[in-house]
Amino acid sequence: xxxxxxxxxxxxxxxxxxxxxxxxxxxxxxxxxxxxxxxxxxxxxxxxxxxxxxxxxxxxxxxxxxxxxxxxxxxxxxxxxxxxxxxxxxxxxxxxxxxxxxxxxxxxxxxxxxxxxxxxxxxxxxxxxxxxxxxxxxxxxxxxxxxxxxxxxxxxxxxxxxxxxxxxxxxxxxxxxxxxxxxxxxxxxxxxxxxxxxxxxxxxxxxxxxxxxxxxxxxxxxxxxxxxxxxxxxxxxxxxxxxxxxxxxxxxxxxxxxxxxxxxxxxxxxxxxxxxxxxxxxxxxxxxxxxxxxxxxxxxxxxxxxxxxxxxxxxxxxxxxxxxxxxxxxxxxxxxxxxxxxxxxxxxxxxxxxxxxxxxxxxxx
Amino acid sequence: xxxxxxxxxxxxxxxxxxxxxxxxxxxxxxxxxxxxxxxxxxxxxxxxxxxxxxxxxxxxxxxxxxxxxxxxxxxxxxxxxxxxxxxxxxxxxxxxxxxxxxxxxxxxxxxxxxxxxxxxxxxxxxxxxxxxxxxxxxxxxxxxxxxxxxxxxxxxxxxxxxxxxxxxxxxxxxxxxxxxxxxxxxxxxxxxxxxxxxxxxxxxxxxxxxxxxxxxxxxxxxxxxxxxxxxxxxxxxxxxxxxxxxxxxxxxxxxxxxxxxxxxxxxxxxxxxxxxxxxxxxxxxxxxxxxxxxxxxxxxxxxxxxxxxxxxxxxxxxxxxxxxxxxxxxxxxxxxxxxxxxxxxxxxxxxxxxxxxxxxxxxxx
Numbered sequence: 190x191x192x193x194x195x196x197x198x199x200x201x202x203x204x205x206x207x208x209x210x211x212x213x214x215x216x217x218x219x220x221x222x223x224x225x226x227x228x229x230x231x232x233x234x235x236x237x238x239x240x241x242x243x244x245x246x247x248x249x250x251x252x253x254x255x256x257x258x259x260x261x262x263x264x265x266x267x268x269x270x271x272x273x274x275x276x277x278x279x280x281x282x283x284x285x286x287x288x289x290x291x292x293x294x295x296x297x298x299x300x301x302x303x304x305x306x307x308x309x310x311x312x313x314x315x316x317x318x319x320x321x322x323x324x325x326x327x328x329x330x331x332x333x334x335x336x337x338x339x340x341x342x343x344x345x346x347x348x349x350x351x352x353x354x355x356x357x358x359x360x361x362x363x364x365x366x367x368x369x370x371x372x373x374x375x376x377x378x379x380x381x382x383x384x385x386x387x388x389x390x391x392x393x394x395x396x397x398x399x400x401x402x403x404x405x406x407x408x409x410x411x412x413x414x415x416x417x418x419x420x421x422x423x424x425x426x427x428x429x430x431x432x433x434x435x436x437x438x439x440x441x442x443x444x445x446x447x448x449x450x451x452x453x454x455x456x457x458x459x460x461x462x463x464x465x466x467x468x469x470x471x472x473x474x475x476x477x478x479x480x481x482x483x484x485x486x487x488x489x490x491x492x493x494x495x496x497x498x499x500x501x502x503x504x505x506x507x508x509x510x511x512x513x514x515x516x517x518x519x520x521x522x523x524x525x526x527x528x529x530x531x532x533x534x535x536x537x538x539x540x541x542x543x544x545x546x547x548x549x550x551x552x553x554x
Numbered sequence: 555x556x557x558x559x560x561x562x563x564x565x566x567x568x569x570x571x572x573x574x575x576x577x578x579x580x581x582x583x584x585x586x587x588x589x590x591x592x593x594x595x596x597x598x599x600x601x602x603x604x605x606x607x608x609x610x611x612x613x614x615x616x617x618x619x620x621x622x623x624x625x626x627x628x629x630x631x632x633x634x635x636x637x638x639x640x641x642x643x644x645x646x647x648x649x650x651x652x653x654x655x656x657x658x659x660x661x662x663x664x665x666x667x668x669x670x671x672x673x674x675x676x677x678x679x680x681x682x683x684x685x686x687x688x689x690x691x692x693x694x695x696x697x698x699x700x701x702x703x704x705x706x707x708x709x710x711x712x713x714x715x716x717x718x719x720x721x722x723x724x725x726x727x728x729x730x731x732x733x734x735x736x737x738x739x740x741x742x743x744x745x746x747x748x749x750x751x752x753x754x755x756x757x758x759x760x761x762x763x764x765x766x767x768x769x770x771x772x773x774x775x776x777x778x779x780x781x782x783x784x785x786x787x788x789x790x791x792x793x794x795x796x797x798x799x800x801x802x803x804x805x806x807x808x809x810x811x812x813x814x815x816x817x818x819x820x821x822x823x824x825x826x827x828x829x830x831x832x833x834x835x836x837x838x839x840x841x842x843x844x845x846x847x848x849x850x851x852x853x854x855x856x857x858x859x860x861x862x863x864x865x866x867x868x869x870x871x872x873x874x875x876x877x878x879x880x881x882x883x884x885x886x887x888x889x890x891x892x893x894x895x896x897x898x899x900x901x902x903x904x905x906x907x908x909x910x911x912x913x914x915x916x917x918x919x
Contacts, residue, residue, distance in 0.1 A: 284762065364781065365782070368756045370757075395712060398709035403733055407779075408777060412774075413778065414774075416729065416731075
């Protein structure tokens with residue numbers, strides 16, 4: 190498998206066809222980008238479930254959540270222009286709509302490599318800024334509960350919100366923590382000098398530079414400030430975009446942060462290839478990058494990664510520490526949930542020293 | 555002057571030709587979008603000064619600040635594509651660069667209608683995320699000092715940062731408070747239920763809806779959370795974009811918030827027409843809009859507003875309360891600083907009741 194990390198084990202855990210839709214008239218097109226953690230000795234996955242209305246010839250159905258239910262705005266096909274598989278533009282107003290709407294469901298796995306059971310409870314859109322879906326959860330254990338950062342999509346844009354739970358059965362919402370457009374937000378699992386730390390990824394409306402990851406600090410997880418650029422694309426394979434994967438993992442030598450990098454697409458409707466890399470951040474100052482993988486360590490190689498709703502995507506969002514190995518949970522082609530097991534020492538060996546601290550700041554290509 | 559508010563008095567206060575450049579080889583092209591406040595009985599204006607390198611035929615000079623000085627990256631003309639007067643795109647990388655770089659200078663006015671003197675001190679870019687300029691300051695008196703929200707532009711995007719001062723001679727920086735892309739951030743001049751409130755305007759990379767204003771809350775002015783949509787375009791004249799003007803003013807009936815609204819341009823290089831409107835927000839819950847001006851109250855009517863670096867722009871950024879009248883300081887055509895005096899009762903008469911509270915949330919066009 191090329192120069193990528195060896196896949197010690199590999200499984201597709203959840204496929205859309207495994208999942209019943211929320212309501213009649215809809216179909217599940219994606220079960221992907223799962224948050225992952227461990228509770229009572231089992232792996233818990235919080236899986237993004239994307240649904241769309243079943244096709245009516247000549248019409249485009251644009252789903253949204255309202256009052257706890259999925260509804261569809263149907264438009265004649267000639268009134269929309271497709272941007273890519275994920276989105277259309279309304280010819281009347283120029284507004285962009287998603288072609289699917291997502292919510293989150295929970296499953297448990299004793300061995301981390303197969304799904305034992307699905308919970309009844311779901312995390313569904315409830316607020317105006319969640320109407321087009323809740324997406325891509327990341328889970329961090331902090332202060333006696335699980336904190337979930339998730340993407341909230343609506344006519345107001347793509348923001349990141351915070352929720353917490355003790356059991357993945359009931360959730361408390363804590364509002365939007367990063368205003369639009371911001372996604373791929375992960376929390377460090379420990380306070381640094383008394384404060385919480387997040388990695389986030391603002392999207393740039395003006396292309397003053399390549400989109401990259403930022404750091405922010407908080408006293409209470411709900412209000413964030415002291416934003417600073419952390420990482421930007423340095424390599425061709427990540428030049429279109431980078432964003433955090435799972436929450437950082439404490440290792441002996443620093444915080445291990447997996448991230449995705451995107452190669453620019455060749456056509457306007459081609460979203461590019463999503464691969465994964467890793468950074469090692471300083472324990473005391475997570476704004477300092479100590480080591481990084483110059484080459485991608487995971488790439489779309491298997492059919493379920495190369496073909497699907499959005500082809501050529503691996504998108505890691507969950508990480509479970511097994512000591513000598515790591516289980517990495519990821520979305521494959523915006524369609525399925527998969528897991529890969531890596532040797533920790535092989536991953537650590539792929540991390541190359543970053544030349545000098547100053548080059549970490551202010552000097553993107 | 556049409557249906558706009560009557561201009562009781564009107565003056566152009568600062569023109570680019572009044573201002574010497576920072577360094578040899580540069581010219582001042584804009585002195586505009588001033589923050590305004592009152593100190594020791596005088597109006598203080600913190601004026602954005604935009605400079606660009608003096609033209610070399612066949613070359614495009616792109617300025618940036620580094621180590622306290624303006625430097626220029628010179629590119630052959632055929633290596634860039636003009637987007638509009640403000641920005642070019644590098645053909646090599648697709649990166650966008652501003653054609654000017656801004657810093658801030660302070661002047662004082664006893665009567666508010668003429669400039670008495672300029673201070674020596676300047677507020678210049680010092681940090682990596684300020685390299686392309688510091689722009690569009692808004693000033694709020696809170697807790698015994700002036701707080702300045704300003705736009706920080708760099709290869710990392712367009713963010714809003716916070717600084718404070720007691721005298722406009724020395725400044726303390728408090729970091730980026732709203733990550734890219736976010737500008738037009740204003741602070742309420744009082745705590746609400748013990749917390750600070752900001753109005754901000756995230757820019758959307760994906761056009762899921764029209765860009766509008768949001769509210770956020772803070773315990774310390776430096777970390778912000780609980781972001782909620784506040785206002786979005788409802789009228790044609792503001793349909794391309796809205797953003798806060800000066801910090802809100804407490805009035806008997808609520809918080810008066812002036813804002814700018816932009817009409818879409820007719821060509822790709824036409825940034826549209828910037829006009830101004832006003833909102834009245836609930837004292838206790840500034841997320842609730844009580845009244846609004848359906849029609850613009852200030853528009854580019856005079857030559858200096860219709861012609862300049864960016865034609866057809868009025869952009870209010872400062873407000874001084876004179877009791878029966880208001881002095882509104884604004885940028886004209888991204889070129890000059892002007893002031894207009896309005897009757898407060900005429901402005902209040904232009905505010906129309908908003909039908910019902912629920913329509914304030916979740917129902918943009």
